[in-house]
Amino acid sequence: xxxxxxxxxxxxxxxxxxxxxxxxxxxxxxxxxxxxxxxxxxxxxxxxxxxxxxxxxxxxxxxxxxxxxxxxxxxxxxxxxxxxxxxxxxxxxxxxxxxxxxxxxxxxxxxxxxxxxxxxxxxxxxxxxxxxxxxxxxxxxxxxxxxxxxxxxxxxxxxxxxxxxxxxxxxxxxxxxxxxxxxxxxxxxxxxxxxxxxxxxxxxxxxxxxxxxxxxxxxxxxxxxxxxxxxxxxxxxxxxxxxxxxxxxxxxxxxxxxxxxxxxxxxxxxxxxxxxxxxxxxxxxxxxxxxxxxxxxxxxxxxxxxx
Numbered sequence: 089x090x091x092x093x094x095x096x097x098x099x100x101x102x103x104x105x106x107x108x109x110x111x112x113x114x115x116x117x118x119x120x121x122x123x124x125x126x127x128x129x130x131x132x133x134x135x136x137x138x139x140x141x142x143x144x145x146x147x148x149x150x151x152x153x154x155x156x157x158x159x160x161x162x163x164x165x166x167x168x169x170x171x172x173x174x175x176x177x178x179x180x181x182x183x184x185x186x187x188x189x190x191x192x193x194x195x196x197x198x199x200x201x202x203x204x205x206x207x208x209x210x211x212x213x214x215x216x217x218x219x220x221x222x223x224x225x226x227x228x229x230x231x232x233x234x235x236x237x238x239x240x241x242x243x244x245x246x247x248x249x250x251x252x253x254x255x256x257x258x259x260x261x262x263x264x265x266x267x268x269x270x271x272x273x274x275x276x277x278x279x280x281x282x283x284x285x286x287x288x289x290x291x292x293x294x295x296x297x298x299x300x301x302x303x304x305x306x307x308x309x310x311x312x313x314x315x316x317x318x319x320x321x322x323x324x325x326x327x328x329x330x331x332x333x334x335x336x337x338x339x340x341x342x343x344x345x346x347x348x349x350x351x352x353x354x355x356x357x358x359x360x361x362x363x364x365x366x367x368x369x370x371x372x373x374x375x376x377x378x379x380x381x382x383x384x385x386x387x388x389x390x391x392x393x394x395x
Contacts, residue, residue, distance in 0.1 A: 091166040093328075095323075096328060098328075099331070108179075108196065109182060111192070115192035116189050118147060120147070121144070122143065127143055133326070140157065141169060144157045154171045155171070155364040165320065172326070226333055300373055301373065302371070305353075308355045308380060318347065320391050321393055322391040323345075329343035332379055345358040346391075355368070
């Protein structure tokens, strides 16, 4: 019978757990050590099986990864433990044992809002986009509908906690700039006989983008050919397959299972949604670099991926 993709759901829960735990630890300066009588006990799925571990310390290293020490139930020595081994749902015990600090009392991830439920977002977008379009001599209902469509897309695509709101609006500003750029390129005034400075710069940026995409395509082909024409990614017992995310956790490719190179050096990605042929023709550079990094690591580590 058909059922839900539980591995995918567990991976989503794990991503939320670690995100909230990092937030709690960062509120204490990036490291929190529990008093001996306050140590939370969690179940960890270790190499030899499940085991209860008393968590002594949690920290965030310079690379942004969680680190943890604890004392196993059948031991008396504090050792380093792998946060990924903490059972799904048990991270809550650790976060609940960390006291509020510096005004941070709630690290729950919340959705910023939607077009129909958050008028402030609509007002912010309107204040940015509508006057800019009017300044370009555009006063048509089509322009307004485009603005509202963009607002709907943005507010449905992003989810973040209040402490990430600055990054959220920074991303929206970037989307607005891109929207105006595309509008300018699509609706150039016919009386402009000479290209403007902005147009020349935009053309240069496009040339650079094409060069970067060509480099990524060549690197993908090289990695796959060195691996015999294909790279298969092993399924993690708890996290499943790696997923590719764009800015602010917008899921782009669920379950990247591998890639292969075919005739004329055509690269095809194998994903949970089926094959993606010639990804450099449809994916932005940010996501392509994640794909490249994941495949390169898997090719060098017998199909395992870095998580």
